[in-house]
Amino acid sequence: MAALLEVKDITKRFSGVTALSAVNLSLEGGRVTALIGENGAGKSTLLKIMSGVYTDYEGQILFKGSEVKFTRPKDAQDLGISIIHQELNLIPHLSVAQNIFLGRELLNALGFLDKSQMIRKTKTLLERLKLDVDPTALVGSLKVGQQQIVEIAKALLVESEVVFMDEPTSAIGESEVEVLFEIIERLKAEGKAIVYISHKLDELFAMADDLVVLRDGKIVGEGPVSQISRAQLINMMAGREVKVVKKTSRSACPETVLEVKNLHLFNPENSARPLLDDISFTLCKGEVLGIYGLMGAGRTELCESLFGLHSKALKGSIRLDGEDCQFKSPIQAIAAGMALVPEDRKRDGIVPGMSVGKNLSLTVLEKVSELGFLSDRLHSKLYDKHTSSLKIKSSGEHQAIKNLSGGNQQKVILGKWIERNPKVLMLDEPTRGIDVNAKSEIYELISKLSAEGISILVISSEIPEILAISDRILVMAEGKLTAEFASGEATENNIMNACIPENLPQ
Amino acid sequence: MIALRKNLNIAQFQSLIALFVLCLGLALTTDNFLTADNFWNVMRQISVNVCISVGMTLVVLTAGIDLSVGSILAFCGAVTAGLLRSGISIPSANLFIGFTVLGAVLAGMLLGGGLGFVNGYAVTRFKVPPFVATLAMLTMARGFTMLWTKGHPITGLGESFGFLGTGWFLGIPMPVWISGFVVLVAVVLTGKTKFGRYIYAIGGNENAARLSGIPISKVKIWVYSLAGLLAAVGGVLVTARLDSAQPNAGMSYELDAIAAVVIGGTSLSGGRGTILGTVLGAVIIGVLNNGLILLDVSPFWQQVIKGIVILLAVVIDKSNQKSE
Numbered sequence: 001m002a003a004l005l006e007v008k009d010i011t012k013r014f015s016g017v018t019a020l021s022a023v024n025l026s027l028e029g030g031r032v033t034a035l036i037g038e039n040g041a042g043k044s045t046l047l048k049i050m051s052g053v054y055t056d057y058e059g060q061i062l063f064k065g066s067e068v069k070f071t072r073p074k075d076a077q078d079l080g081i082s083i084i085h086q087e088l089n090l091i092p093h094l095s096v097a098q099n100i101f102l103g104r105e106l107l108n109a110l111g112f113l114d115k116s117q118m119i120r121k122t123k124t125l126l127e128r129l130k131l132d133v134d135p136t137a138l139v140g141s142l143k144v145g146q147q148q149i150v151e152i153a154k155a156l157l158v159e160s161e162v163v164f165m166d167e168p169t170s171a172i173g174e175s176e177v178e179v180l181f182e183i184i185e186r187l188k189a190e191g192k193a194i195v196y197i198s199h200k201l202d203e204l205f206a207m208a209d210d211l212v213v214l215r216d217g218k219i220v221g222e223g224p225v226s227q228i229s230r231a232q233l234i235n236m237m238a239g240r241e242v243k244v245v246k247k248t249s250r251s252a253c254p255e256t257v258l259e260v261k262n263l264h265l266f267n268p269e270n271s272a273r274p275l276l277d278d279i280s281f282t283l284c285k286g287e288v289l290g291i292y293g294l295m296g297a298g299r300t301e302l303c304e305s306l307f308g309l310h311s312k313a314l315k316g317s318i319r320l321d322g323e324d325c326q327f328k329s330p331i332q333a334i335a336a337g338m339a340l341v342p343e344d345r346k347r348d349g350i351v352p353g354m355s356v357g358k359n360l361s362l363t364v365l366e367k368v369s370e371l372g373f374l375s376d377r378l379h380s381k382l383y384d385k386h387t388s389s390l391k392i393k394s395s396g397e398h399q400a401i402k403n404l405s406g407g408n409q410q411k412v413i414l415g416k417w418i419e420r421n422p423k424v425l426m427l428d429e430p431t432r433g434i435d436v437n438a439k440s441e442i443y444e445l446i447s448k449l450s451a452e453g454i455s456i457l458v459i460s461s462e463i464p465e466i467l468a469i470s471d472r473i474l475v476m477a478e479g480k481l482t483a484e485f486a487s488g489e490a491t492e493n494n495i496m497n498a499c500i501p502e503n504l505p506q
Numbered sequence: 507m508i509a510l511r512k513n514l515n516i517a518q519f520q521s522l523i524a525l526f527v528l529c530l531g532l533a534l535t536t537d538n539f540l541t542a543d544n545f546w547n548v549m550r551q552i553s554v555n556v557c558i559s560v561g562m563t564l565v566v567l568t569a570g571i572d573l574s575v576g577s578i579l580a581f582c583g584a585v586t587a588g589l590l591r592s593g594i595s596i597p598s599a600n601l602f603i604g605f606t607v608l609g610a611v612l613a614g615m616l617l618g619g620g621l622g623f624v625n626g627y628a629v630t631r632f633k634v635p636p637f638v639a640t641l642a643m644l645t646m647a648r649g650f651t652m653l654w655t656k657g658h659p660i661t662g663l664g665e666s667f668g669f670l671g672t673g674w675f676l677g678i679p680m681p682v683w684i685s686g687f688v689v690l691v692a693v694v695l696t697g698k699t700k701f702g703r704y705i706y707a708i709g710g711n712e713n714a715a716r717l718s719g720i721p722i723s724k725v726k727i728w729v730y731s732l733a734g735l736l737a738a739v740g741g742v743l744v745t746a747r748l749d750s751a752q753p754n755a756g757m758s759y760e761l762d763a764i765a766a767v768v769i770g771g772t773s774l775s776g777g778r779g780t781i782l783g784t785v786l787g788a789v790i791i792g793v794l795n796n797g798l799i800l801l802d803v804s805p806f807w808q809q810v811i812k813g814i815v816i817l818l819a820v821v822i823d824k825s826n827q828k829s830e
Contacts, residue, residue, distance in 0.1 A: 307717075334719035348717055351710035353777050362707055362718045365700045373698040416718070 002065065004029050004193045005050065005081065005162050010059035012045055012217075019045045020217045022059075027162060027193040032184060034208035034225070035197045038237060038294070038461060041214040043197050047164050050195075051083040052076035080161035084168050088147050090154075092140030097122040099139050100154050125153045130179045144269045145176050152180065162193045169198060181207055199294045201233070201500050213237060234496045253284035256322075257455045258306075258424050263316035265301055265479075275301045277479040279316070283424065288446060288456045290470030292463065294499050298479040299459045300343055303426045306457075307340045308333040320423065334363070337423035341413050341430055343459070349413045350401050356412055357383045357397030363416045386415040391441060407438025414445065425449065426457045431465060443469050463492045475499050518771055518783045520822060525790050532797040539800055546679055550747075552792035553681035554579075556785055557740040558759055559766040560692045561622075561733030563784045566767050567696070568729055569709045569776025570629065570636035575737040575763060577647035578621050579756035583741030584651050586614030587660040587751035590667055607667045615738045621647060622734020626727035640730075644760070651753050661750040671746030681743045688736060692781045705729060709776025765812070766791055769819040790815070 003026040012020040020042045027033055035043045048054045050061065052070030061068050063079055070076045073083075090099050097119045106121075108114040122135035131149045139147060148168060155163060169177050184207060187194055198204055204211065204225070211228055213221040213236040221228075221236035265276035276298050283289050293299045305314050308327030318325050320336055327333040330340070342348035351359055357379050361368045368378040383397040390411040394404055401409055410430065417425060427446070431439045446469050450456050460466045466473055473490045475483040475498040483498035532539040558575045565572045593604040605613065621643060628639040673680045696702035704725045707715040716722055740759070745751045770787030772779025794815060798808045 330717055331719045331721055340717060342717055348711075348713040351707050351714050351777065353710045354706060358703065358706075362703070362715075362720075365703055369700065373694070374700065374703065 003027060003062070004064060006062040006065075007046075007050060008060040008062065010046070010049060010057055010061075012042075012049060012054060012057045018217055020049070020057075023214075023217070023219055025212065025219070027195060029161070029191040029193050030188055031209040032188060032194045032196055032207055033210045033212060034204040035195055035212050035214065036199075036201070036204065036233070036237065037214035038463075042217040043214055044166060045217075046214070047083060047166055047195065047197065050076070050162075051081055051164055053083075077158065080159065081164070082155040082158060082160040082162070083164040083166065084152055084155045085166055088144075088151055090139045090147055090151060093138060095136045095138055096126070096133060096142070096150055097135040099150060100125065100157055102154075104157075121157075122153075125157060129153055129156075129183060149176060149179070152183070156183070160192065162195070163187060164195045164197075166197045167199065168196075169200060169203060177203070199296065201230075205230075230500075234493055234500070237496055253282075253287070255285040256282050257285050257320065258283035258457075259317075259319040259322075260306070261317045261319075263302070263305065263314065263318070265298070265305055265310055266313040266315075267479075268313070273479065275479050276305060276314075279476075279479075279481055281474060281481065281484075283455045283457060285455055286450050286453045288450045288458060288469055288471045290466040290473045291457065291459045291476060292461070292466045292473060292495055292499065293459075293476035294461065296478075297476040297499065299476055300428055301479075302476070303340055303428050303457065303459060306333070306424075306426065307338055334420070334422075338426070339363075339417035339420060339422035339424070340426045341410070341417065341428060343428035343432065345406065345409055345413065345433075350409055352402035353400060355398045356392070356394045356401050356404065359401045359412050360386055360397075360416050360419075364419045367419065382419065386412075386419070390415050390418075390445065405435070405438070407434040407442075410434060410438070410442065411445075414442070418449065422454060424455045424457065426459075428459045429461065430458060431460075431462075439465075463495055466490075466495070467492070518780070518786060520826075521769060521771065521783070521786045521790060521819070525786065525793065528790065528793055528797065532793070532800065536797070536800045539797065544796070544800075546682075548792050548796045549682045550679045551796070552788050553679075553685035554740045554743050555759070555762050555766060555788045555791065556685040557688050557736045557743065558763040559770075559784045559788050560688055560781055561736035562760070562763040562767050563770070563772055563779060563781055564692070564696070564705060564729045565636070565733050566764075566772050566774060567705050567709045567776060567779055568726055569712070569774075570726070570729070571764070571774070572622075572625065572640045572730065572733045573637065573760050574621070574625060574640040574643035574647055575733060575740075576756035576759035577644045577651065578618050578734050578737040579741040579744065579759060580751075580753065581621070581647045581651040581654065581741070582614040582618040582738035583745035583755055584655050584660060584751040584753065585617055586610045586738075586742055587663055587745050588654060589613055590663050591660055607664070607670075610667070611670075611742050614742055615735050618738025618741065619731045619735035622731040622737070623727060625734065626730030629730065630723035630726050651755075655751065655753040657753055659750045659752050663745070663749055663751075667746055668749050669746070671743055671748070681747065684739065684743065688739065689781060689785055696781055701725065701728070706777055709778075711777070762791060765816050768816060768823075771823055773823075787819075 005027045007023060007025045010020055010023045011018065023046060035046070037043050045054065049057050052073040052075050055071055068079065091102070094102070100122050101118045106114040106118050119135045126133065126135065129149050129152065131146060133142060133146060139150060142150065152168065168180060184194055196204065196208060208225050211222060211225050211233070212219055213233065215237065259282045261280045263276050263279040264274050267273055267275045279302060291299050291302065301310070304310055306318060308329045311326065311328045325336055327336065346352070351362070361379055361382055365374065368375055368382055370378065380397060386392060387394065392408050392411045392415070394408060401412060404412070430442055434442070446456055446458065458466070458469060467487065467490060470487055472487060473485045473495065474481055475495055477499045485494065538544050558579065562572055562575065589605040589610040590607065593602055595602040625640050625643050628634045629636050670680050670684070675683055696705065704715070704720050707718070707720055708722055708725060712722060741756065744755055766787035767779070767784050768774065768787070769790055770779065770783030770785070772783060791812070794812060795808065798811060
């Protein structure tokens with residue numbers, strides 16, 4: 001059968017970083033293709049190129065055999081290519097029907113909105129999707145899972161030939177997943193091509209016809225799902241050409257610094273699936289503990305909980321240096337010796353308009369004060385100390401931090417915590433979006449700090465990184481701890497194995 | 507000039523040039539602009555706006571806004587005047603408390619700080635958007651002013667109180683001393699203290715500030731309280747100058763304050779701006795007002811011109827930011 005949609009030699013670069021290199025993919029009608037890979041492997045990028053979101057790329061897109069060039073998402077939509085995004089693109093203050101018909105409202109003979117017809121059509125659509133909500137209900141009043149179905153309904157309103165689904169089940173419950181699968185079956189029977197991205201491999205095995213595995217922007221394996229075993233898949237996802245430098249394991253634990261017991265974090269969107277589910281672990285003095293998990297595994301929530309950010313929804317015990325701690329705010333956590341370098345540097349890390357020097361001193365203003373007033377001299381001293389020890393490249397302490405590279409911004413954030421000499425330093429994806437050089441400098445810094453006795457918790461979604469820096473590795477999946485490895489025992493395969501649920505067909 | 511350029515940002519430098527050109531133009535076209543009388547007249551007039559604008563700057567730096575300052579000014583001015591004139595008497599307890607000038611002024615300032623505290627509490631504790639919280643306070647404080655004054659001016663406040671508004675000390679009018687002191691304290695507060703740094707950090711990125719252990723709510727409540735307190739200082743100055751507390755005093759003063767803040771180069775989205783910039787903004791507005799009167803421009807045109815200046819200031823500021 002001829003391909004409905006085909007991409008040839010697609011390459012996409014983001015300011016120097018290659019996100020996709022020479023990817024070929026061919027989608028046939030009546031088949032479900034599952035796209036899998038680690039975070040950052042290029043899945044979403046590929047989808048965005050095929051649906052007209054990214055318009056500058058190298059390579060060709062063929063639709064039913066003839067080349068197409070999308071200049072905006074609407075061009076792709078007009079051809080019958082629709083995408084269901086991972087993030088919800090709904091307007092909470094509008095009704096279900098208003099959302100579904102947004103941008104393609106039906107008009108009556110007088111040119112006014114034909115509300116009754118839109119509501120009627122929405123009703124039929126929702127019945128098809130077995131979603132029992134009133135078309136006039138506000139989207140904001142629906143549960144997240146229901147909103148996801150509305151998002152799907154929106155995509156189904158237009159007669160599409162190709163449907164992309166980017167993690168459509170990340171927010172919905174079991175019964176809704178079943179409905180979604182039924183819809184996918186029906187779309188398949190109607191001869192449509194479907195591309196499905198999910199981290200839940202059991203879903204993919206249950207539903208996909210073909211698997212395509214992406215790693216580092218390249219396709220590393222593909223074939224009919226019936227011919228690929230779980231073990232092979234894990235191999236494909238994890239295997240790398242790059243030699244992994246492994247850290248030698250530490251033997252003893254001189255002193256427990258942090259002890260976490262039975263930590264539960266309530267999930268306001270789905271009370272049956274807590275964000276953290278019975279997490280217990282210890283962190284030794286001077287240890288680097290790596291936490292690996294796919295997106296949504298609860299890693300970030302764990303760090304935030306330890307930092308006093310979710311105190312109202314949190315149950316369980318946290319002991320720091322043997323003392324019970326229930327931090328109600330970051331202020332208390334910091335005072336007790338915790339530090340957090342957040343995942344999203346731009347959103348939570350830097351104060352972009354402030355200078356490098358002022359960002360650096362933000363956590364230690366007492367130290368740069370004299371007689372209660374901030375001192376320029378002490379600011380400069382602090383700046384000089386950290387720029388030389390952390391090799392921060394900036395044109396001076398008064399340069400705005402937003403003009404530094406990602407790596408240098410990250411070093412500034414590290415610096416502001418190092419200056420506090422914390423007991424526990426939590427690093428959430430410390431090298432995301434950072435160039436190779438800065439990366440290795442940050443690795444060196446981590447091992448230096450741990451040698452000085454600081455206990456470090458590192459979250460990462462890159463296995464080589466976790467292997468390179470951790471003394472011990474914890475793996476999380478769906479809010480639970482699923483495995484623990486001493487660095488000597490950890491391999492890419494057994495880590496990957498642990499972050500994928502057990503109940504897969506073998 | 508070069509040294510000056512180093513200590514000011516582009517926006518302030520441009521404002522300074524604009525002010526210079528404005529003054530030069532007025533000096534050449536009018537007979538009275540460049541006289542000592544007129545100079546002190548302008549300075550006295552802008553003192554009230556400077557006080558309010560300094561408070562407004564603090565609020566705007568945290569990415570907030572305070573619409574209630576004009577009403578707080580009126581209410582606190584009226585309360586100060588009322589206490590001075592008739593004190594507090596509680597007939598049932600056969601009690602009468604009289605107020606000295608200092609006591610009445612302090613009471614007025616305390617009230618202003620308290621009303622500002624309510625603003626801050628609503629913004630932080632109940633997450634009411636600053637625009638709405640202070641809009642509510644604008645209406646309430648004006649209502650309280652009417653209730654307190656019963657709609658009539660309170661006059662006859664005595665010479666020593668009037669001195670605060672009309673007196674001279676060492677050749678400089680009292681309102682200028684007072685607003686100068688306010689500016690000095692605010693400059694040190696924003697530039698040299700932890701509290702000031704916290705204000706900039708909160709406005710620059712509230713998430714990052716929270717994760718750095720900055721007590722967001724506490725800082726914001728203080729900022730709104732200070733804005734209320736400074737509005738009360740403005741109220742005392744206005745009342746003392748006129749020897750009368752008018753129930754409709756301070757109407758739309760919040761707009762002049764916001765204009766001064768914006769012309770001074772402070773970003774309404776927070777985190778960027780300086781007290782001195784605001785002072786410059788207030789001076790530009792003051793000189794413009796004065797010049798337009800001296801040039802005999804109709805009051806209707808004055809408003810149009812002021813509006814154009816505000817718009818121009820923001821447009822120039824935006825293009826500065828882009829070119830940075």
